[in-house]
Amino acid sequence: MPVLCASLLLLTSCARGAVDDGGDGQPPRAPLGITAVAGSATSVHVMWTRLSGGPEITRYEVCRGTTKAGEVPGDEHMVDITRLEPSTTYVFTVRARSTGGVLGPASREARATTPAAAADDARAPSRPGRASGRAVGSRAVRLAWGRSTDDRGVASYDIYQGGSKIHSVGGGRTTAVITGLRAGRRYAFTVRARDAAGNLSPASAAVRLTTAPGSDDGRGTAPTRFRATAHRADGAYYLDLSWVPPDADSVVTEYRIHLDGQPATSLVWGGTVPRTTASYSFYVGREAGVTHRVRIRAKLPDGTWGGFSPERTVTTGG
Missing domain, CATH: 2.60.40.10 (Immunoglobulins)
Structure with a gap:
């Protein structure tokens, strides 16, 4: 049975149990598309797909095993879970809470393993190599960049839209598909490398892309x-x-x-x-x-x- 995330005393715990219907309507559906990527030796980036249809969502609650680890407003779909242990595998689930206070079921589990700690590492990775990209229809873009170098190794790459972090991938990857965009819009993306100590590289040069007009249904x-x-x-x-x-x-x-x-x-x-x-x-x-x-x-x-x-x-x- 999957671990269910529930708001308990001080909103710090998750527990197995029934869906909380709050006595006020139907619960939201379980969030889909949950992923977890280690961002450093002490952090994991958790993402999921925002729910549409059904009750309006006021927030998402993220559980690490049986412990509530974080929450974000209902219009967001990612969070960095910090203060983790190096070289450790963690299991995450996400639940949605409606504006009426109804807590839905847990998502499927997503696992991530943090890399080993890098003691006394104050040197950031190099700037990612030349970034490029192309629109993939009206709702997505595909980005690619050159590898960064680091004396202890690159743990992950963070993708930014303007000044906001929108995605992370593992340090062994140099491409990303970004979805959920709007048709006929111009976007600017940059990439930064992160090492196990959490040091961030300078941002790559911006990649400016325009999605196709109209709807291509993905x-x-x-x-x-x-x-x-x-x-x-x-x-x-x-x-x-x-x-x-x-x-x-x-x-x-x-x-x-x-x-x-x-x-x-x-x-x-x-x-x-x-x-x-x-x-x-x-x-x-x-x-x-x-x-x-x-x-x-x-x-x-x-x-x-x-x-x-x-x-x-x-x-x-x-």
């Missing part, structure tokens, strides 16, 4: 070359899917399949992750002549869901 972050067929085995019918993963800043390990307009199943690769063409088959029933509509979307490395692939129509026994 197609720029959708799987491509999506195909669907059906086959029969042992008296049952299965849908066989194949697709090319979206162009993200890292390998995509999780997908969600929608069947006939509803979420049907989620896929999480625990071993070797396909980088070129992915495939999957799943059971849809024993009746011939049934027509299904199917499409797929990917969870991007920043924790948000990308756009849907084109929808395909398949008839069993056809």
